[in-house]
Amino acid sequence: MANYVTQEGFDRMKTELEQLETIERPKITQQIAEARDKGDLSENAEYDAAKEAQGMLEMRISKIKNILAEAKIIDETNLDTSKVSMLTTVTLMNLDTKKEQKFTLVPDNESDLKTGKISVSTPIAKGLLNKKIGETAEIVLPNGNKLSFEILNITI
Known part of the structure; x- marks a missing residue:
């Protein structure tokens, strides 16, 4: 693998x-x-x-x-910013708290929450993958809570 x-x-x-x-x-x-x-x-x-x-x-x-x-x-020069994918930085609006959040999706061994880098295997990242600007991601956390995010921007 x-x-x-x-x-x-x-x-x-x-x-x-x-x-x-x-x-x-x-x-x-x-x-x-x-x-x-x-x-x-x-x-x-x-x-x-x-x-x-x-x-x-x-x-x-x-x-x-x-x-x-x-x-x-991963060759960062070939990344597609039309949808959320590995190494993209996504700006979100938490629809429950109305607060903006920004995450960069990274490989498992490079995650660092302090700098906003989350592993692509986390529930939030999995729920964001392949979403486009303007779409809403409904994410169910392991504890059963649900989060709703609107995708505001996707960059590298």
Whole structure:
């Protein structure tokens, strides 16, 4: 299964992978060696903690490598702004609160609510996909509540 990413997201993951492999991995190896030098490993909490941290680090490295290996970089120059799709920024009117909201639909691994980036797999994003300016999106949230949004604008 392809992992869709932006060029920015791809570059960020490559940088994180490099940091983990060249800086964090040697640090943990050093911590394990120092803890091992302290004697009896059966009662050595520092050793256990370092080994656990090493396992978590290796899982993160493996996960990033898998994502990068299957990554499909989305070409933002070919995006269609006539309808809501991945990487489009949509301006909405919440028909219940009469407040404007703005979201950018991004791949799962790039969502960041603080900056208005929501994953395309969220209920709101799914309800907005393929809608056009002027259309209303009726969205049912997991808790059963319903939201109604009017699409005001779609940009890149």
